[in-house]
Amino acid sequence: MLKNFFTLALRNLFKRKLFSFINIFGLALGVSACMVILKYIDFETSYDDFHVNGKNLYRITRTVYQNNEKRIATITSTYGLGPALATEFPEVKRYIRTHPMYGGAVMIYQPPTGEALAFHEYAINIVDSTFLRAFTFHAIEGNPATALDDPNAIVITESLSEKYFGKESPVGKTIRLTGTGWCNGDYTVTAVLEDVPPNSHYWFNALVPSHNLFQNQQYKEDDGWKWNNFTTYVELNDHTNAAAVNAKLPGFAQHHFDERLSGSNTKTVLGLQPLRDIHLSPGLLHDGDTTTYGMIYFFGLIATFILFIAWINYINLSTARAMERAREVGIKKAVGAQRSQLVWQFFFESVLINLLGIALAVGFAVLLLPLLGEIIGKPLAFNFSDPRLWFILLGLFVTGSLASGAYPSLALSSFRITDVLKGRSETSGFSLRKALVVFQFSASLILIVGTFVVYRQIMFMRHQDKGLQTEQMLVVNGPSTLSYNVSKQKLTLFKEELKKLPGITRVATSAAIPGGGHNWGADVRKSGSQRSDSRDGSVVWIDPDFIDAYDIKFAAGKNFNPAIRSDMESVIINETALQAYGLGTAEQALKEQLILGDDTVAILGVLKNYHWSSLKTDYVPFLFKADTISTTAVSVLLAKGSMNTTVEAIGKLYKELIPGDPYSYYFLDESFNGQYRSDQQFGKIFGLFAILAVAISCLGLWGLAAFTTAQKLKEIGVRKVLGATTTSMVYLLSKQFLRLVLIAAAISLPMAWFGIDSWLQGFAFRIGLGWDLFVVPVLILAMVALSTVSLQVIRGAAINPAKVLRSE
Numbered sequence: 001m002l003k004n005f006f007t008l009a010l011r012n013l014f015k016r017k018l019f020s021f022i023n024i025f026g027l028a029l030g031v032s033a034c035m036v037i038l039k040y041i042d043f044e045t046s047y048d049d050f051h052v053n054g055k056n057l058y059r060i061t062r063t064v065y066q067n068n069e070k071r072i073a074t075i076t077s078t079y080g081l082g083p084a085l086a087t088e089f090p091e092v093k094r095y096i097r098t099h100p101m102y103g104g105a106v107m108i109y110q111p112p113t114g115e116a117l118a119f120h121e122y123a124i125n126i127v128d129s130t131f132l133r134a135f136t137f138h139a140i141e142g143n144p145a146t147a148l149d150d151p152n153a154i155v156i157t158e159s160l161s162e163k164y165f166g167k168e169s170p171v172g173k174t175i176r177l178t179g180t181g182w183c184n185g186d187y188t189v190t191a192v193l194e195d196v197p198p199n200s201h202y203w204f205n206a207l208v209p210s211h212n213l214f215q216n217q218q219y220k221e222d223d224g225w226k227w228n229n230f231t232t233y234v235e236l237n238d239h240t241n242a243a244a245v246n247a248k249l250p251g252f253a254q255h256h257f258d259e260r261l262s263g264s265n266t267k268t269v270l271g272l273q274p275l276r277d278i279h280l281s282p283g284l285l286h287d288g289d290t291t292t293y294g295m296i297y298f299f300g301l302i303a304t305f306i307l308f309i310a311w312i313n314y315i316n317l318s319t320a321r322a323m324e325r326a327r328e329v330g331i332k333k334a335v336g337a338q339r340s341q342l343v344w345q346f347f348f349e350s351v352l353i354n355l356l357g358i359a360l361a362v363g364f365a366v367l368l369l370p371l372l373g374e375i376i377g378k379p380l381a382f383n384f385s386d387p388r389l390w391f392i393l394l395g396l397f398v399t400g401s402l403a404s405g406a407y408p409s410l411a412l413s414s415f416r417i418t419d420v421l422k423g424r425s426e427t428s429g430f431s432l433r434k435a436l437v438v439f440q441f442s443a444s445l446i447l448i449v450g451t452f453v454v455y456r457q458i459m460f461m462r463h464q465d466k467g468l469q470t471e472q473m474l475v476v477n478g479p480s481t482l483s484y485n486v487s488k489q490k491l492t493l494f495k496e497e498l499k500k501l502p503g504i505t506r507v508a509t510s511a512a513i514p515g516g517g518h519n520w521g522a523d524v525r526k527s528g529s530q531r532s533d534s535r536d537g538s539v540v541w542i543d544p545d546f547i548d549a550y551d552i553k554f555a556a557g558k559n560f561n562p563a564i565r566s567d568m569e570s571v572i573i574n575e576t577a578l579q580a581y582g583l584g585t586a587e588q589a590l591k592e593q594l595i596l597g598d599d600t601v602a603i604l605g606v607l608k609n610y611h612w613s614s615l616k617t618d619y620v621p622f623l624f625k626a627d628t629i630s631t632t633a634v635s636v637l638l639a640k641g642s643m644n645t646t647v648e649a650i651g652k653l654y655k656e657l658i659p660g661d662p663y664s665y666y667f668l669d670e671s672f673n674g675q676y677r678s679d680q681q682f683g684k685i686f687g688l689f690a691i692l693a694v695a696i697s698c699l700g701l702w703g704l705a706a707f708t709t710a711q712k713l714k715e716i717g718v719r720k721v722l723g724a725t726t727t728s729m730v731y732l733l734s735k736q737f738l739r740l741v742l743i744a745a746a747i748s749l750p751m752a753w754f755g756i757d758s759w760l761q762g763f764a765f766r767i768g769l770g771w772d773l774f775v776v777p778v779l780i781l782a783m784v785a786l787s788t789v790s791l792q793v794i795r796g797a798a799i800n801p802a803k804v805l806r807s808e
Contacts, residue, residue, distance in 0.1 A: 020353070022703040023314045026696050027357030030310025031396055032364035033692045036372055037303035038392060039365075039380060040685075041296055047199045047279035051136040053235055056093070057275040058242065060085075060232045061284060065267045067532060074285035075231050077270075079214075080224025082128075082232045084256060089248065091240045096134050096233040098202070099126040099213060103632060105180040106480040106662060107206070109164045109173070117164050120480060120662045123205035126183060126213050132191075134235045135202070141171045142191025151211035154187035160205045161192045179480020183212045198378045201278045201288055225260060231286075234272075246272050265532035289678070299685075305443040306693050307396075311403050312436040313700030314353065347401070354400045358393060375684045377677075434740060437704070440697040441744030441781060442751075447690035448777040449752040453767070454683035457760065460615075460767045462673050467610030468514060468550040469637065472505075473668035474647065475513055476634040476654065479661045487631040494657050495629070498636060501653070503646035506637040508549035509630040511541040514612050515672035516633075520597075524621065526581045527593035527600055535580045537596070538612070538620055541627045547572070547607070549637055556586035557605025560626040568626040570604035571596065577621035578606065596623070614675040618764035635668070694781070698788050701737065705792035708733060716796050726797045734789045741785055745778045 048054055060081060063073040082095030104122035111117070132144035132155070139147075140158055147155045154175055161170045170189040178184050187208060196203050213219065218227070236242060249270040257268035273281060282290040366382060373380035382389060479487045491509060498507045511519045524537035544560040555575055561567045571594065575586065583589035586606040593600050609619045638646055647665070654663045709716070716729055753769065760766045 018706060019317055019703060022699050023317060023353050024356050024360060026310045026313045026699045027354060027400065028360035028364055029692055029696050029699075030307045031358055031361035031400070032368055033306045033689055034303040034396065035361060035365040035382075035392070036368050037299050037306075037689070039369060039382060040372060040376070041299060042388075043199060043378065043380060044279070044291055044296060047201055048275050049199070050197055051275065053134060053136070054275050056236045056238065056240070057134060058234050058236065058272040059275065059278060060234065061271040061273050062228070063269040063271070065269070066534070067265050071266075071536060072285060073283060074228070076228050076286050077230060077232055078225045078228055079219070079222075079230045081230070081256070082234070083224070085232075085234055085252075088252065089245060091236050091245050093235045093237045094130045094134060095128070096130050096235070097128045097210060098131070098231045098233070099210065099229060101126055101180055101183070101208075103179070103181075103477075103480075105177045105183075107164070108176040108178065108481075110176075118481075118660070118662055119163070120179075120477060120664050121160070121205060123203060124177070124180075125204045125207055126210050127207050129209050129211075131207065134233065137196065138194045140192045140194060141169060142189075144191055144193070147191035148207065148209045150188070150190065151209055152185065152187050153190040153209060155191045155193060155207040156189060157193050157195045157205050159195050161189075177208070179482075182216050183208055185212065199279075201275075201290075203288070225256060233275075242272055242274070264534060295682075302447070302686075302689050302693075305447070306689060306696065307400075309440050309443055309693055309696045309700070310357075311400060312440055313696065313703065314350065316433045316436055316700055317703045351401045354397055357400070358397050362393070372685065372688070375688070376681050433704070437701070437737075437740050438744045438747065440700065441741055441785075442748035444690070444694045444697050445744055445748040445777055445781055446752045446755070447686065447693050448780060449749070449774060450756060451683065451687040451690045452773050452777055453756045453760070453769075454679070454686055456767050456773065457763065458676055458679055458683055461676055461679075461763075461765070464611075464615060464765065466514070466615075466672075467608060468552050468612075470514065470669045470672050472638045472640065472643075473550075474636040474638055474650070474665055475668050475671070476636060476650065476663070476665045478509070478631040478633055479658050481661045482658070484631065488629045490658050491629050491631055491634065494654065495634065497653055497657065498634075498650065501646065501649050503639045503641060503643070503649075504636055505639050506545065506549035506635075508546040508635045509543045509627075509633065510546050510635065511627070511630040511632045513633050513635065513668065513671075514550075515614070515668070515675055518612075518622075522597050522623075524577075524581060524623070525595050526583060527595055529582070529595075533582075534595075535621060537577065537580075537623050539596070539623045539625055540612075541625050541630050543627055543629055546635070547624070549635055552610050553608045555606045555608050557590050557603070559605065560624075562626075562628055566602065567604055568628075570602040570626070572605040572607060572624040573603060574607045574619065574622040575609045576619040577623065580621040594623075601625075615765040616675075616679075616763050694784065698784060701785055701788045702792065705733075705737075705789040709792045709796040712796070716793075717799070720797060726794060729797050730790045730793045733793050734786055737785050737789050738782055741778065741782045744781075749774050749778075 051057060059075060060077060061073065061075055062077045064071045079097055079099075082097050086092045086095050101124045104120055105124055106118055107121045107124070108116055108118045127148065129148040132147055137144065142155070144155075147153060154177075156164075156170065156175075164170065164175070165173065170192060173189050174186050175189060176186050236245065249272070253268045253270045258266060278287075279290055280293055280296070282292055369380050369382060479490060482490060495507050495509065498504055518538035518540050520539040522537045522539050523534040525531070525534040542560075544562050547554075547559050557572070558567075560570075560572070573583075573589070573594075578584065578586065578589055581594065583592050583603070589603050589606055593602050607622075607624075610622075611619075612622060613620075636650060650665070651663050654661075712733065719729060719732075752774070756773075757769065760769075
């Protein structure tokens with residue numbers, strides 16, 4: 001019997017080629033999209049699962065409240081935190097502190113022969129010697145457990161090893177680090193690690209021990225509880241109850257943090273964050289790339305939508321062909337076929353189509369996955385040796401066969417012989433088809449509206465007036481191989497020579513640049529106020545030319561004048577700082593002073609608000625402090641025109657004045673817009689799957705239109721004989737589908753509005769939800785539906801009525 005079912009299924013497959021193509025191709029697209037999304041979800045939820053001790057590893061988070069208001073939630077804390085936890089908590093097996101090497105360093109290797117290799121490396125991290133004993137990063141050479149024990153050891157990754165040493169073994173060779181500010185000197189390579197897996201929340205190319213960092217005067221004069229620039233991890237002993245450790249943290253935090261800040265009315269809350277939860281827990285300051293469980297569920301919902309759209313195509317087309325297959329059912333019943341046999345026959349057709357669709361989907365998914373990987377910047381690939389993949393495919397096959405085959409099998413096998421002979425074989429499936437088409441249109445509309453809004457928001461953030469100049473701004477990294485004083489001398493000369501080059505409008509130096517963070521997160525308050533009135537302030541050191549170079553406007557006051565000492569010892573604030581520190585108006589603020597850390601400073605000027613960071617965040621209190629020359633970055637405003645020639649001239653001048661130091665630069669607008677990379681990735685992924693959903697819906701609509709037109713060929717022929725135009729027939733047959741588009745719009749647009757409004761709440765500066773964001777997608781879908789249906793109707797209208805009506 002199975003052989004007969006298989007033969008009949010193949011015969012029907014080839015007999016109805018359009019039906020077969022639409023269903024197999026549509027199912028393949030839907031299943032491949034589902035596979036790709038599931039792989040993406042699997043990747044996002046697999047972060048840090050490769051660490052052997054992962055279940056016992058936790059990151060310490062710190063949240064500070066002042067006057068019962070949340071001030072900061074961050075992953076950073078003091079370097080005294082780790083040792084204190086290990087001492088006071090017997091549950092802690094070891095602590096691991098990490099510290100970024102701000103601005104990176106120049107790494108130099110001198111081979112036995114030839115010139116030295118020198119590059120500016122940004123992924124060098126300072127860690128405790130326990131780092132590689134707690135975290136699992138596989139070694140190619142060397143022993144990870146002891147690789148960081150020597151204060152002058154350095155551990156590098158495989159890619160960095162190839163960059164400097166080629167195919168030679170780097171172990172035992174010496175690398176020099178300069179420009180680090182803390183850890184300059186010669187280091188011996190003790191181990192080479194495999195490149196950090198892409199699903200690691202912690203990323204690096206090189207590791208150096210923290211020993212040399214603590215030899216700096218800044219930390220020698222500190223008792224371990226002043227500087228909050230370390231990230232601390234702890235490894236708990238096996239079978240330790242993390243909740244019990246968490247319960248003891250409030251008392252620990254009060255003793256070590258709150259009592260030191262007595263009088264400021266602050267409360268510090270420490271938390272244990274499981275290692276494997278880090279990537280899915282956003283919202284912490286100084287954290288890296290994160291996402292949310294909500295985003296994971298959202299993409300899972302998109303996968304479900306697309307899969308259902310593909311299955312709906314099969315159900316709709318199968319029931320639409322009810323009249324065509326009614327005679328087949330009637331004849332088979334007349335010769336004694338049982339309903340159960342007919343059910344199994346039609347169900348076997350569904351099984352075969354789903355099986356072919358799954359097979360084709362695997363090929364589509366393999367082609368589609370690299371595209372998604374390129375969008376998110378991660379190397380994604382299917383692991384066909386993973387049994388989970390085959391269980392997923394089996395699940396999709398079984399679920400798809402049941403979901404798409406059950407109703408058509410039961411509906412088509414239910415026809416009675418008497419009804420067939422009388423020509424009454426239509427079932428209630430027509431109403432169900434309408435509902436299913438509405439679902440397809442609704443899902444497609446939600447995705448189209450979402451794509452529109454994401455794209456519009458990204459364009460808004462990229463092109464909104466930032467209050468400062470980012471276009472045509474070239475940023476040259478300051479020298480890293482020279483001492484601080486020599487760097488200032490060289491950059492002073494470099495700056496003066498730059499002004500003489502054609503194509504350069506303005507030049508300035510600073511210790512940070514827009515989109516690149518700040519130099520100091522300080523406690524700031526108005527002079528004469530209580531310590532408990534302190535608020536956060538972002539401080540950046542700039543030279544006197546910076547404000548003019550970036551075209552930041554003054555609300556009151558003046559710029560730094562290097563000839564006036566009091567000017568250079570003052571600060572320039574932004575408008576947001578006025579309210580934050582209770583300074584009154586911009587003019588009134590010029591008469592006030594601020595307590596900045598332990599110093600009292602005058603206010604020289606007030607700038608109009610500007611976007612130093614992403615438009616996702618609101619304005620924050622910002623303070624500029626003066627420096628004659630800052631050695632971190634040189635900002636060069638280029639004139640429009642031959643930019644390439646100017647950039648080459650700048651590079652030539654830099655190499656002449658600062659030989660041996662790597663010349664590196666970037667354009668500020670590209671760097672600033674890089675803050676929106678995750679949103680752009682989200683928009684591209686959203687758009688990609690929106691296109692797939694619409695394409696699958698249109699495939700089904702094309703098939704429905706083809707069958708509807710075929711059923712109405714005689715009606716079209718009669719109308720054509722009576723003088724009806726093709727346009728009127730297109731309208732007649734299209735209006736039912738356009739009506740379904742409008743019903744779908746009424747259902748889906750409120751849902752889309754709710755979803756995108758919730759998403760936009762994550763942006764401090766966002767677009768308004770104008771009518772065009774909802775009307776245009778409806779018009780697009782209506783035009784696509786009209787075009788799809790019209791093509792079929794026009795083809796039907798082009799047939800000679802005599803051929804259609806000659807049997808009547």
